[in-house]
Every structure is written in structure tokens, then in C-alpha cells.
Amino acid sequence: MLLWLTLTILWSTTCWADQMYGNGGGTYFSSSIDNKNDISGIRVSISPIGIIRSIQLRYGSAWSEIYGVSGGHAQEFILQPDEYIIGLVGSHRVYLRYLVVYTNLRRQFSFGTxxxxxxxxYPSDPSKVLTGVFGQTQLLGITGIGFKWDYPVAEPQEPTPPSTTQNTKASP
Structure with missing residues (x-):
């Protein structure tokens, strides 16, 4: 009885912290979180028939491993300093076909059709930003994708105020 209750709780929808979009199925992937750098870019590869084959994240100046399957035409979107991904729009059939990223600087970039x-x-808390991805992949590409949200590692930099010191000449 206790085992049944435990399994019921673990598999209930309230236990799933993150949702996956798409039909899913296949091999599971999940990006590692970089605790020192925020996402600074995203690269997506698309097949000639319009399937999103893979996704790759850039943390600081280093690219993560490729999540999905190799091949396709890669496109990338590099974020500016203090720019974060705050929302996404996408579409899928059997495979993921379209992904648009939106940033806090009101920029957007689309991948696919x-x-x-x-x-x-988008995150439940407007202060959170994209910190990773997870999903499933099969032979031709990504079948399902989900997004990890958390607070930025680096606090946005405030502009340095102009110096208020004045140069004064000493009198003779």
C-alpha cells in the first residue's frame, strides 16, 4: 500500500516542475547548469525538411554539448551583455519545427518554420531567465523540449556614474 501511494505521488502532475512541449519519445537529454555563467547564446540546427535536429547553449564564451542529433544547417543567436532569454514560442508536429527566443532587451530570433x-x-517569476533545456530526441531530431528557469547568475550591471571629482589647481 505504501509503495502504491509513493508511486502515485511521484507520477502525479503536481510533481512535474517543468513541462515538455512536443510529442516526446526517444532518448532523453538535459543540459547541465553552469553556476558561473549565464546563457550567452543559442545555436539550433535544422534539417532540409524543416525539423529541428539539435540545440546547443553557450554559457559565457563556451558552447555546451549538442543536444539532439548531428547534421542540418546551424543558426545561432548571440546575446548582448546583460541580455537574457525570458520567453519562447515554438511549434511541433512529430518533431520540433519552430523556436523563437525573446529577450529582456526586446530582441527576438526565430529558428525554423x-x-x-x-x-x-515563460517563467512563472518574471525575474527568472532561461538557464537550460531538456527533452527527447529520435532518429531525425528533437521530439520534445522543455526549459529550465532560474535567477541570473550575474546581476545586471548598472552603468557607472560619471566621476564627481573636480580638478583644482593649487595656488602658488
């Missing part, structure tokens, strides 16, 4: 069922994703 909108086709199939659409989804919109």
Missing part, C-alpha cells in the same frame, strides 16, 4: 501545434513558454 512555424508548423503544427504551437506553444508559448
Amino acid at each position: 512555424n508548423s503544427g501545434r504551437s506553444f508559448i513558454v
Whole structure:
């Protein structure tokens, strides 16, 4: 009885912290979180028939491993200093087909072609930003994708105020 209760609680929808978008199925992947750097870029590879094959994140100046399958035409979007991904829109059929990233600096970049069922994703707390991805992949590409949200590692830099010291000449 206790085992049944435990399994019921673990598999209930309230236990899933993050949602995956798409049909799913296949091999699971999950990006590692970089505790020293925020995401500074995203690279997506798309097949000739419009399937998103893989996704790669850039933390600081280093690219993560490739999540998905190799091949396809890669496109990348590099973030500016103090720029964070705060929302995404996408679509899928059997495979992920479209992904648009939105940033706090009101920039956006799209990968692929909108086709199939659409989804919109943003964090529950507006102070959180994209920190990672997870999902599933099969032979041709990504079948499902989810997004990890957390607070930025680096606090946004405030502009340095101009110096208020004055140069004065000493009198003779």
C-alpha cells in the first residue's frame, strides 16, 4: 500500500516542475547548469525538411554539448551583455519545427518554420531567465523540449556614474 501511494505521488502532475512541449519519445537529454555563467547564446540546427535536429547553449564564451542529433544547417543567436532569454514560442508536429527566443532587451530570433501545434513558454517569476533545456530526441531530431528557469547568475550591471571629482589647481 505504501509503495502504491509513493508511486502515485511521484507520477502525479503536481510533481512535474517543468513541462515538455512536443510529442516526446526517444532518448532523453538535459543540459547541465553552469553556476558561473549565464546563457550567452543559442545555436539550433535544422534539417532540409524543416525539423529541428539539435540545440546547443553557450554559457559565457563556451558552447555546451549538442543536444539532439548531428547534421542540418546551424543558426545561432548571440546575446548582448546583460541580455537574457525570458520567453519562447515554438511549434511541433512529430518533431520540433519552430523556436523563437525573446529577450529582456526586446530582441527576438526565430529558428525554423512555424508548423503544427504551437506553444508559448515563460517563467512563472518574471525575474527568472532561461538557464537550460531538456527533452527527447529520435532518429531525425528533437521530439520534445522543455526549459529550465532560474535567477541570473550575474546581476545586471548598472552603468557607472560619471566621476564627481573636480580638478583644482593649487595656488602658488
